[in-house]
Every structure is written in C-alpha cells, then in structure tokens.
Amino acid sequence: MRSKIPTVISSAPITFKRLLPPDDPAGTREILAGLGLRERSSGAPARGPAGASPGAPDAGRTRPYVVLNMVSTLDGRATLQGRSGPLSDPADRALFHGLRSVVDAVMAGAGTVRAERYGPIVPDPDTRRLRSEQGLRERPLACVVSASLAFPPDLPLLADPDSQVAILTSSRESLPETAAQVEYVRAGREDGSLALDMALAELHDRLHVRTLLCEGGPHLNTELLSAGLVDELFLSISPLLAGGDPADGGPTLRILAGTDLQPPARLELISALERDSRLFLRYRVLDRG
Numbered sequence: 001m002r003s004k005i006p007t008v009i010s011s012a013p014i015t016f017k018r019l020l021p022p023d024d025p026a027g028t029r030e031i032l033a034g035l036g037l038r039e040r041s042s043g044a045p046a047r048g049p050a051g052a053s054p055g056a057p058d059a060g061r062t063r064p065y066v067v068l069n070m071v072s073t074l075d076g077r078a079t080l081q082g083r084s085g086p087l088s089d090p091a092d093r094a095l096f097h098g099l100r101s102v103v104d105a106v107m108a109g110a111g112t113v114r115a116e117r118y119g120p121i122v123p124d125p126d127t128r129r130l131r132s133e134q135g136l137r138e139r140p141l142a143c144v145v146s147a148s149l150a151f152p153p154d155l156p157l158l159a160d161p162d163s164q165v166a167i168l169t170s171s172r173e174s175l176p177e178t179a180a181q182v183e184y185v186r187a188g189r190e191d192g193s194l195a196l197d198m199a200l201a202e203l204h205d206r207l208h209v210r211t212l213l214c215e216g217g218p219h220l221n222t223e224l225l226s227a228g229l230v231d232e233l234f235l236s237i238s239p240l241l242a243g244g245d246p247a248d249g250g251p252t253l254r255i256l257a258g259t260d261l262q263p264p265a266r267l268e269l270i271s272a273l274e275r276d277s278r279l280f281l282r283y284r285v286l287d288r289g
C-alpha cells in the first residue's frame with residue numbers, strides 16, 4: 001500500500017510503502033505524520049492528532065508538543081565525516097523539510113547548528129505561503145540551545161534578516177549584533193545550568209510555540225529525554241553500515257550521546273514506512289523504565 005506526502009510538505013510528492021497501518025482507528029488520517037503535528041500547531045484547527053482524543057490539542061499543556069527527528073545508519077551511526085548529510089537521501093530530505101513545514105518552531109543544539117551550518121529554516125517561498133494559508137507563521141521560530149553563545153559570525157541563520165531566532169540559554173550574555181531577529185529565553189537554575197523544562201514552558205507561554213521539532217543533536221537529545229520532554233521520535237534508518245572509530249579520530253556519535261538514560265526510555269511504534277530500502281519509523285515516547 002502506498003500513500004503520498006501531503007502537498008503541504010513537498011511540492012514534488014514522494015511515495016512511501018506503508019508497512020504498518022496508521023495508529024488511527026477511523027482510518028481517515030494521512031500516514032505521513034506531519035498532518036498530526038500541524039493540527040497541534042498554533043494556527044491550526046483544534047482537532048486531535050491520530051490516537052488522541054478530540055478537542056483542543058494544546059489544552060492543559062504547559063510546554064510544546066516535542067518531536068525529535070533523527071537519521072542513523074543501520075549500525076547506529078548518526079554522522080559520517082561529522083555530518084548527517086551523507087546519511088540522507090531525497091525521501092529523507094522530503095520528510096526533514098516536511099516536518100519543518102508543519103511546526104511552530106524548530107530547535108537544535110548549538111553543536112548541530114555549528115556543524116551543519118544552519119540557515120533559514122523554511123527557505124522555499126511556496127512552503128512559506130502554504131504555512132501562511134494554514135494560519136502558521138511564515139517562518140518557524142528557530143530555537144538554538146547554547147551555553148557558550150559561540151557562533152561563527154557568518155552562520156547563515158544569523159546572517160538572514162528574515163529569520164526569527166530564539167536562543168535558549170542560562171547565560172546573561174547576548175550575541176554580537178546579527179542580521180537575524182534574535183531573542184532570548186533565559187532559564188537558569190541556581191547552579192547556573194539551563195532548565196530545559198522552564199525554557200520550553202516559556203516558548204509555549206510567551207512565544208506561543210505549540211509544536212516544536214527538535215533536530216538534535218545527540219547531546220541535546222539525551223538531555224531532553226532525561227527530562228521527559230520528548231513526545232515522539234521520527235527515526236530515518238539509512239541502508240548503510242559504517243562501522244565505528246572514525247578515521248579522523250572524531251567521536252562515533254549515535255542519536256543519543258552523553259550520559260546513560262537511567263532507566264532507558266520506552267517507546268511505542270506508531271508507523272513504519274519504506275522507500276528505497278530506507279525505513280521511516282515513527283515512535284511515541286511512553287515513559288522511562
């Protein structure tokens with residue numbers, strides 16, 4: 001069985017084989033999950049996502065609905081030559097940009113923003129127009145988590161005057177002047193560390209972020225999961241085996257890095273799609289332990 005990506009997330013629809021039925025008893029939802037996210041977003045109609053009870057999806061929530069999107073090789077590598085690009089393919093990029101197109105905000109750790117040289121989140125004008133028509137802001141808020149606030153001065157995201165950027169930090173410092181519109185979510189604990197739960201609550205309450213797509217990296221992922229701040233994981237498994245111990249001596253990153261999750265998080269499969277031997281898995285995070 002095949003289903004199409006909704007046009008809102010790709011101007012050139014790509015077909016996926018469906019391996020499992022969608023988690024949708026009524027069978028009325030598109031398998032490609034971005035729709036469920038759009039329905040939770042700030043400008044969208046108040047309908048529940050697949051599997052949720054109907055009603056205002058954000059009712060009672062104090063933080064955004066957080067979705068993690070990651071790609072890995074079959075043997076678990078999250079990077080090749082220090083980047084995720086070599087693990088991707090056109091279908092993966094369609095999902096990557098599709099998810100960006102339906103959320104209120106996109107978040108990444110500063111390590112990822114620096115390594116991947118982040119630029120404008122939704123560069124395609126047609127996608128921005130579609131977002132606007134659906135009541136979303138044209139450009140998702142770009143949220144960057146950082147303690148150091150150390151970014152290259154020519155980082156494309158910060159050099160773009162149309163980008164709106166929120167820096168999540170416990171630092172009292174600010175960036176040097178940037179072309180991008182930058183604001184700060186300063187949520188420090190007494191020990192000086194960043195309180196991610198408070199930062200996400202502020203994104204929700206002050207900046208009206210209802211759906212937050214987190215694009216990693218592995219260290220930020222671990223912190224979010226440890227704090228119980230992730231609702232779903234989209235994992236694209238690339239049909240590659242890469243081995244370990246990179247020749248350049250860099251770290252062998254997996255989709256989580258840093259400290260162990262104790263106990264491990266438990267997840268439930270929502271859907272599985274396949275295209276060109278790549279698996280697109282969507283999981284709901286249940287709990288830890």
Ligand SMILES: NC(=O)c1ccc[n+]([C@@H]2O[C@H](COP(=O)([O-])OP(=O)(O)OC[C@H]3O[C@@H](n4cnc5c(N)ncnc54)[C@H](OP(=O)(O)O)[C@@H]3O)[C@@H](O)[C@H]2O)c1
Pocket residue numbers: 069070071072077078079082083084087108109110111112113115116145146147148149150169170193194196215216217218219220221223253257
């Ligand atoms: N396979 C994939 O899907 C995928 C996805 C994303 C990234 N990646 C790859 O992963 C690598 C980067 O990942 P990474 O794990 O090293 O970096 P990361 O998690 O993206 O970023 C780590 C940085 O984020 C900031 N940060 C994270 N948690 C924080 C907290 N609680 N408080 C304050 N600041 C916090 C710090 O920034 P400061 O250093 O500025 O203080 C920290 O150094 C890159 O090679 C990238 O290509 C792969």
